[in-house]
Amino acid sequence: MIGWMRHHKHALGTALHRLRIQAFTALLTALAMGVAISLPSGLYLGLENLSRVAGELPAQPEISLFLDAGASPEQKQAIATRLKQPDIAQARFVPKDEALATLSASQDLADITAGLTENPLPDAWIVRPQATSRDALVRISDGLRKMPGIAETHLDSQWAERLQAALAIGHTGVWLLAGLFAIALIAISGNAIRAQVLARRDEILVSRLIGATDRHIRRPFLYLGALQGLFGGLAAGGVLAVAGTILREPVEHLAVLYGSTFHLLPPDGAEIAMVLGLTTLFGWLGAWLSVTRSLHQVEATR
Amino acid sequence: MISFNQVTKRYPGGHEALSNVSLAIEQGELVFLTGHSGAGKSTLLKLIAAIERPTSGVVSVSGQNVSRLSRRAVPYLRRNIGLVFQDHKLLFDRSVIDNVVLPLDIAGFDRRESLKRARAVIDKVGLLNREKANPVSLSGGEQQRLCIARALVSRPALLLADEPTGNLDAGYAADIMAMFRDFHQVGTTLVIATHDERAITALGGRTLHLDHGRIGEVPA
Numbered sequence A: 001m002i003g004w005m006r007h008h009k010h011a012l013g014t015a016l017h018r019l020r021i022q023a024f025t026a027l028l029t030a031l032a033m034g035v036a037i038s039l040p041s042g043l044y045l046g047l048e049n050l051s052r053v054a055g056e057l058p059a060q061p062e063i064s065l066f067l068d069a070g071a072s073p074e075q076k077q078a079i080a081t082r083l084k085q086p087d088i089a090q091a092r093f094v095p096k097d098e099a100l101a102t103l104s105a106s107q108d109l110a111d112i113t114a115g116l117t118e119n120p121l122p123d124a125w126i127v128r129p130q131a132t133s134r135d136a137l138v139r140i141s142d143g144l145r146k147m148p149g150i151a152e153t154h155l156d157s158q159w160a161e162r163l164q165a166a167l168a169i170g171h172t173g174v175w176l177l178a179g180l181f182a183i184a185l186i187a188i189s190g191n192a193i194r195a196q197v198l199a200r201r202d203e204i205l206v207s208r209l210i211g212a213t214d215r216h217i218r219r220p221f222l223y224l225g226a227l228q229g230l231f232g233g234l235a236a237g238g239v240l241a242v243a244g245t246i247l248r249e250p251v252e253h254l255a256v257l258y259g260s261t262f263h264l265l266p267p268d269g270a271e272i273a274m275v276l277g278l279t280t281l282f283g284w285l286g287a288w289l290s291v292t293r294s295l296h297q298v299e300a301t302r
Numbered sequence B: 001m002i003s004f005n006q007v008t009k010r011y012p013g014g015h016e017a018l019s020n021v022s023l024a025i026e027q028g029e030l031v032f033l034t035g036h037s038g039a040g041k042s043t044l045l046k047l048i049a050a051i052e053r054p055t056s057g058v059v060s061v062s063g064q065n066v067s068r069l070s071r072r073a074v075p076y077l078r079r080n081i082g083l084v085f086q087d088h089k090l091l092f093d094r095s096v097i098d099n100v101v102l103p104l105d106i107a108g109f110d111r112r113e114s115l116k117r118a119r120a121v122i123d124k125v126g127l128l129n130r131e132k133a134n135p136v137s138l139s140g141g142e143q144q145r146l147c148i149a150r151a152l153v154s155r156p157a158l159l160l161a162d163e164p165t166g167n168l169d170a171g172y173a174a175d176i177m178a179m180f181r182d183f184h185q186v187g188t189t190l191v192i193a194t195h196d197e198r199a200i201t202a203l204g205g206r207t208l209h210l211d212h213g214r215i216g217e218v219p220a
Helices: A002-021 A023-055 A073-082 A096-105 A107-114 A134-145 A158-199 A201-209 A214-257 A269-300 B041-048 B074-078 B096-107 B111-124 B140-152 B170-185 B197-203
Strands: A063-067 A088-094 A124-129 A150-155 B002-010 B016-025 B030-034 B056-061 B081-084 B158-162 B189-193 B206-211 B214-218
Touching: A002 A023, A002 A214, A023 A158, A023 A214, A023 A269, A063 A073, A063 A134, A088 A096, A096 A107, A124 A134, A134 A150, A158 A201, A158 A214, A158 A269, A201 A214, A201 A269, A201 B074, A201 B096, A214 A269, B002 B041, B016 B041, B016 B056, B016 B214, B030 B041, B030 B170, B030 B197, B041 B056, B041 B158, B041 B189, B074 B081, B081 B140, B096 B111, B096 B140, B111 B140, B140 B158, B140 B170, B158 B170, B170 B189, B170 B197
Parallel strands: B030 B189, B030 B206, B081 B158, B158 B189
Antiparallel strands: A063 A124, A063 A150, A088 A124, B002 B016, B002 B056, B206 B214
């Protein structure tokens, strides 16, 4: 156990030493990794922020029914009866006077409503169907529109729903992109480690001649790959922090124009830990693939 | 300690370096391997350390069949063998002491203990005042002594040396042979490939002569 720890301590020390004496190369590799990782993680952050905006919107689908101004009391009664059926979860009648009162209560529109001589608003129903699927909503909405006395129906959740669908595609895209860049990360790490193995050919051959196991030879390279991955993750964090600083002001300005107090949120601790953990893992994996292959090559050309 | 039973080594391309060689070396023996270059001296040493595998026959070291050793087991065999190479195989990216400490690092010794042992061995080969130097700055004889120090630091029971005095002048060669005699006296088994006739007469011991891959004992 003590010997095992000593081996690992020694390997980590060796890896750190190699990073230090090749600081510039290590920096370039970390930057290449950082830029690669910052793309999917940046997109992820952007989507997370966008989802937060979308989350504030009513996602619960509602249908607004606007009655014909000249609808007869019988027609109104028929509509009310229809809305009591089991496919409707909830229906609320909004008389036109109440609608006007609500409108007048809102600061900006008070001036406009005050100038009106008569109420131009129709009576309305706000209907929440049981079903939430797009098809069912459209079917109910279309069915209601055909009823006599109804002027218009409006599916309120339409655009919020579209946004949700777009975000879902975005999230899938992020995972796809993350997968691709994970492969890129393995390739970058593998390539950097291959160069290291070839540069240390003599040391590897001599070490094997004096009794080093494959594991012993591989270990510092694996640590090197993992550290390189970790630094790549940190570099990605740097890239995103800079991008966030640049974007913060214009985004907040845009939010103000929409009357929102929206702020860009940085990733939380768990997300940062996950990205760093994954980059370390993929750096290690690239190193493992590369060093295992290169070791056999080095010995074959002895 | 070492036995060869009808060992043949043929390299890819058809060159037969050893032909049907059988021999036995006892523990604590001092054995010289002689023969013209290309006679198979290096190949014989490489077979003992499992650097090469025989084409046929059995090589065994301390009762272990080396010709059948798995890749995983080879390092543990080599930890008990000190290897001295004609071309030294030193690492020039580290100091003298770091070269000597390498086998102990590999075996997982405590660093402080390793450095103490390395220093003692470096003292024995007379390089103590050069411990921080880069091996590049050492002369040929010093590099050879450094290589010997690295071979001895893990206190192996068996030392294999391939032309240890090959390109040294007579004075250095005598120094190194004197060092080998000391190790022989403390019980180390030594197999030395050389064509330094003076050394053989000075040290005594058994001489095995190789001629085109065939072996014959030279009467002392």
